[in-house]
Amino acid sequence: MAAVLACPLTVRAADPPKFPQTIAQAIEAEKRNEMPPTGFYDQPVALEAGRAGALLAKESVTGYALPPGTSATRILYQSLQGGKDAVTSGVVLTPAGTPPAGGWPVIAWAHGTSGMARQCAPSAMKDVYYGAKGLTDMLAAGFAVVATDYYGLGAPGSHPYMNKADHAEDIINALPAAQAAVPALGKKWVVSGHSQGGLAAWGVAEALRVKPDENYLGAVSIAAATHLGWFLDHPEATKGAGFYLGWHAYGVAQRYPGDFKPADMLSQTGQSHYKDITENGCLYYAALTYAGVEAPQMLKPEWRENGPVRKFFLENSAGETPIAGPILVIAGEGDNAVPVEATRDAVKKACALKPELEYRSFPGLDHLAAMTKTTSVQIDWIKDRFAGKAAPSNCEG
Secondary structure (H helix, E strand, O other): OEOOOOOOOOOOOOOOOOOOOOHHHHHHHHHHOEOOOOOHHHOOOOOOOOOOOOEEEEEEEOOOOOOOOOEEEEEEEEEEEOOEEEEEEEEEEEOOOOOOOOOEEEEEEEOOOOOOOHHHOHHHEOOOOOHHHOHHHHHHOOOEEEEEOOOOOOOOOOOOOOOHHHHHHHHHHHHHHHHHHOOOEEEEEEEEEEOHHHHHHHHHHHHHHHOOOOOEEEEEEEOOOOOHHHHOOOHHHOOOOOOHHHHHHHHHHHHOOOOOOHHHOEOHHHHOOHHHHHHOOOHHHHHHHOOOOOHHHHEOOOHHHOHHHHHHHHHOOOOOOOOOOOEEEEEEOOOOOOOHHHHHHHHHHHHOOOOOEEEEEEOOOOOOHHHHOOHHHHHHHHHHHHOOOOOOOOEOO
16 A cells, blocks of 8 residues: 555645536536537548557647647547557647757646547547646646547547546557657657546556557556446445446446446436437536436446446456556545545555555545646656656555
8 A cells, every 4th residue: 555645735726617507507618618610520531450559630720728829739540449440539739839859748648537429529629628627737837738539539439438448549549640740749758647537547557568668657647537346335435426327337338238238237317317418418417417316326226246337347447457657646535526445445456566656645635626736746746757757656565
């Protein structure tokens, strides 16, 4: 287990925008954040076997709500999903000014849950979904950001929600495509992600243990959804976030389409708006559609005995597989979506494998604040990796 569990709160004082209070407000907020639609995501592209990471198309984009001087280039690129060739979209962001010698240092950004529908792609949102909730800080610190949408968001497809292996492929394969699209990018990179993206970032570290990349410097995993195996025994621990279970059922259905249907897992309450939240609207819309419904109410009594559910939840946990490089794990002790006890469980398991792992938890921070109010901690750790400093580890033993 990590020896240091609590840290004083530092950095950002600014709070994120207020969450909408009604479905109508959610629809209006999500509509207001949409970028003008283009045909970019639907253009025909040719896939060739063995070319994961190939750039398929790019377009320069203006109109994102990001710092002045930020350059943005959308990309379509070849990735792998379940070992099969696939098209994924994303966006490459570079700061204002002249890149340093060797090119901009790169953060491969893994976003948290935005939704299942194609319009929930961050590259199709004015704030790239996070904006001032983290991306602005990365750009201001002199980093380029390579932000995958994940398969099925933006470009056509069904999003493999919470599938850490497939998300890791999207992140890893975005890098060579981004470097081909934006030559000012450097070769060295770290991965950083929040929530769903925190699991994805951990998945990258696992994948690169098997297939190393000499340019990879480490991972940051923030309020990470590494807890699905733990959740099997503690569904009551998640508070105010029952709607996620509809999307979890969607993820299981993508992973095991012939052996599972959402009704195997979801109660009548859980099924009541399943089609709606997987096809219409994004996070605000889903949260308010299921407002007041807690996780146990979303589930059938026998849900955890379902074979595909158990396999999916266990294979998409973290901590039981060796990783490449150092990792910083950040948790908020006030997180109701990913309880801190779940993160501690993942860290305890991971530490038994003797990684270069630093675990930091912050009193009082909820799920989003664990991202927004620790950005200086994240960026300092990332800067140290690019500077070649030894990574700290507080695993005991």
